[in-house]
Amino acid sequence: MGRRDFRIVLIKPSHYDADGYVIQWMRSTIPSNSLASVYGLLDECGRDCVLGQGVEIAIEAFDECNTIVDISGIAARIKADGGGFVGLVGVQSNQFPRALDLTRQFRAAGLPVVIGGFHVSGCISMLPDLPADLQEALALGASLYAGESEGRMAELLRDVAAGAAKPVYNYLGDMPGMAAATFPILPREIVTRVAGHYTSFDAGRGCPFQCSFCTIINVQGRKSRYRTPDDVEAIVRANAGQGVTRFFVTDDNFARNKNWEPILDRLIELRERHGFKMRLLLQVDTLCHRIPGFIEKAARAGCNMVFIGLENINPESLMGTKKRQNRIWEYREMLQAWRRAKVMTWAGYILGFPTDTPQSIARDIEIIKKELPIDILEFFCLTPLPGSEDHKKLYLKGVPMDPDMNKYDLEHVLTAHPVMSKAEWEQIYLNAWKIYYTDDHVETILRRGMASGIDTRKIVDALTIFSGATRIEGVHPLQFGFVRRKVRRQRRHGMPIENPSIFYPRRAVELSAAAGRWFLLARRYRAIRRRVLASRNAASYIDEALIPPMADGAMPHFVQVFADRIPKTHGAPAQEALAG
Numbered sequence: 001m002g003r004r005d006f007r008i009v010l011i012k013p014s015h016y017d018a019d020g021y022v023i024q025w026m027r028s029t030i031p032s033n034s035l036a037s038v039y040g041l042l043d044e045c046g047r048d049c050v051l052g053q054g055v056e057i058a059i060e061a062f063d064e065c066n067t068i069v070d071i072s073g074i075a076a077r078i079k080a081d082g083g084g085f086v087g088l089v090g091v092q093s094n095q096f097p098r099a100l101d102l103t104r105q106f107r108a109a110g111l112p113v114v115i116g117g118f119h120v121s122g123c124i125s126m127l128p129d130l131p132a133d134l135q136e137a138l139a140l141g142a143s144l145y146a147g148e149s150e151g152r153m154a155e156l157l158r159d160v161a162a163g164a165a166k167p168v169y170n171y172l173g174d175m176p177g178m179a180a181a182t183f184p185i186l187p188r189e190i191v192t193r194v195a196g197h198y199t200s201f202d203a204g205r206g207c208p209f210q211c212s213f214c215t216i217i218n219v220q221g222r223k224s225r226y227r228t229p230d231d232v233e234a235i236v237r238a239n240a241g242q243g244v245t246r247f248f249v250t251d252d253n254f255a256r257n258k259n260w261e262p263i264l265d266r267l268i269e270l271r272e273r274h275g276f277k278m279r280l281l282l283q284v285d286t287l288c289h290r291i292p293g294f295i296e297k298a299a300r301a302g303c304n305m306v307f308i309g310l311e312n313i314n315p316e317s318l319m320g321t322k323k324r325q326n327r328i329w330e331y332r333e334m335l336q337a338w339r340r341a342k343v344m345t346w347a348g349y350i351l352g353f354p355t356d357t358p359q360s361i362a363r364d365i366e367i368i369k370k371e372l373p374i375d376i377l378e379f380f381c382l383t384p385l386p387g388s389e390d391h392k393k394l395y396l397k398g399v400p401m402d403p404d405m406n407k408y409d410l411e412h413v414l415t416a417h418p419v420m421s422k423a424e425w426e427q428i429y430l431n432a433w434k435i436y437y438t439d440d441h442v443e444t445i446l447r448r449g450m451a452s453g454i455d456t457r458k459i460v461d462a463l464t465i466f467s468g469a470t471r472i473e474g475v476h477p478l479q480f481g482f483v484r485r486k487v488r489r490q491r492r493h494g495m496p497i498e499n500p501s502i503f504y505p506r507r508a509v510e511l512s513a514a515a516g517r518w519f520l521l522a523r524r525y526r527a528i529r530r531r532v533l534a535s536r537n538a539a540s541y542i543d544e545a546l547i548p549p550m551a552d553g554a555m556p557h558f559v560q561v562f563a564d565r566i567p568k569t570h571g572a573p574a575q576e577a578l579a580g
């Protein structure tokens with residue numbers, strides 16, 4: 001008997017813009033680790049011949065953020081092989097409506113569909129019943145996959161191949177160990193669709209903290225599960241072997257990965273002894289500078305940019321969301337520690353905490369600009385994400401939340417606020433980008449970068465994207481890519497397909513207007529950089545944000561502003577220090 005193929009097509013769905021078109025680009029900017037994880041697991045199933053010696057497992061993988069999905073072509077290929085399925089991978093809440101639309105079309109073509117990712121896992125982990133959208137997926141005949149699939153993918157494949165896929169696979173109660181887990185990998189031709197050829201891996205999962213807006217702890221748990229240095233080395237070598245050396249390490253909090261040190265030591269060895277030129281983007285918490293050697297080793301291992309969950313500078317807001325580990329009086333010291341290691345800092349900032357007003361938000365952003373040496377700041381609306389404690393509480397109390405999951409992208413206002421109207425909250429979200437990314441502040445950031453020896457070319461590129469994404473493309477920088485694509489026929493279910501004579505001329509105008517605005521922005525920021533580089537004494541630039549913490553223990557001005565809201569917990573500054 002000859003061999004036959006079992007074709008699995010993995011799609012990481014994107015989501016829709018306000019006009020119902022899929023948000024996608026010629027090149028995306030951030031790789032999908034969910035796609036790499038599931039690809040790696042299926043690739044292993046193929047090598048292990050889990051469907052028998054006579055069946056070749058063929059895998060295709062698409063990230064919809066950078067690739068247009070050819071639905072009828074995929075259906076034809078799976079049918080021609082006589083078996084297979086479509087896997088919708090890493091589907092977040094905001095991507096679930098798109099995932100449902102894809103499911104509808106693939107199911108109409110008679111193909112099995114399996115949907116996994118944080119929306120399915122978060123809802124099943126936290127809610128007493130299945131929300132309407134998950135029920136709709138089941139009604140369409142899709143299978144829902146909750147929990148992690150390491151070590152259990154073969155079972156699913158055998159079920160699908162036998163035509164006996166279960167409606168729900170639920171492994172939430174059984175989180176796999178990571179010590180010998182199969183690792184994420186994507187073929188080079190998929191990685192190169194991401195600008196800068198970044199790929200990703202998770203060196204661990206789980207976070208010990210308890211932030212109430214976080215979904216991660218309720219899906220991946222609070223216990224640190226981590227990969228071995230050998231496996232991390234194998235990931236680096238496998239990617240380097242195909243010319244890929246830039247990594248987004250997707251651990252939500254790499255500083256709390258209990259194996260961080262042996263992992264960094266191995267990466268340092270690869271760089272310093274074996275000449276691997278890798279670059280790392282890490283995500284950490286605001287206390288990481290307290291871990292001896294962490295920042296220094298991260299930098300030596302190739303970390304040149306770090307994402308920090310700053311979230312807010314008002315201690316009352318931080319306490320309200322159980323983000324107790326964020327101690328604002330340590331922020332400046334922590335940011336300066338990264339600067340000393342010449343690592344660019346990128347911080348997330350949430351708008352819409354209960355006591356926030358448009359005025360207080362604007363004031364706080366100005367304080368940050370003046371007193372904290374952050375390079376990139378990005379804004380989010382406080383969002384009850386399915387899977388979080390916040391969402392569960394509102395859901396159980398029946399508090400109104402916007403029912404359209406497509407809007408759960410942290411850019412929309414979805415619930416009522418005690419002080420701000422919906423319009424005020426929406427407006428201050430848009431204004432926040434303008435308040436932070438002024439030309440004057442861009443110049444300050446570049447001056448600070450020069451003084452700290454951070455690569456100003458990298459800073460200026462990041463500043464251009466973060467300053468322009470929302471204002472020019474109308475999307476959050478985390479969803480941004482280069483050259484927006486819209487497919488006339490791939491519009492949100494229920495919205496009309498536009499007439500070509502209206503659609504295409506409008507697209508031409510949109511594209512050229514966006515290109516013009518990007519050109520002007522990039523030119524302006526590059527001119528600022530040239531001015532900074534040419535200025536005398538650039539290397540000795542100093543301002544309040546760069547002044548080291550005061551030796552006498554007195555607190556920075558902004559900490560004194562919030563003195564009455566700092567909880568009197570262990571480690572909090574003494575009242576005399578707060579008094580200045």
Ligand code: B12
Binds near residue numbers: 215
């Ligand atoms: C890396 C990352 C990104 C990357 C890449 C996306 C990706 N998924 O790879 C980028 C930067 C693009 C991104 C963006 C956003 N993200 Co994000 N992201 C993450 C992060 C940190 C890691 C994802 C990951 O790799 N996880 C590890 C993989 C292995 O887990 P997994 O996706 O659950 O997959 C496993 C199982 O679910 C299952 N599985 C998954 N799919 C499938 C499919 C099949 C067929 C099968 C059988 C099994 C299966 O098997 C996998 C292996 O075990 C997660 C947090 C986290 N810890 O997961 C947040 C997270 C997924 N992001 C989140 C959000 C909200 C966003 C944003 C909307 C906003 C923001 N602030 O981050 C944007 C917008 C994205 C968009 N385009 O719309 C939320 C989603 C919550 C929710 N309810 O949906 C999370 C959970 C973080 C959080 N804030 O709570 N993100």
Ligand code: SF4
Binds near residue numbers: 207
């Ligand atoms: S520190 Fe980050 S990953 Fe950990 S609980 Fe808080 S939001 Fe979640």
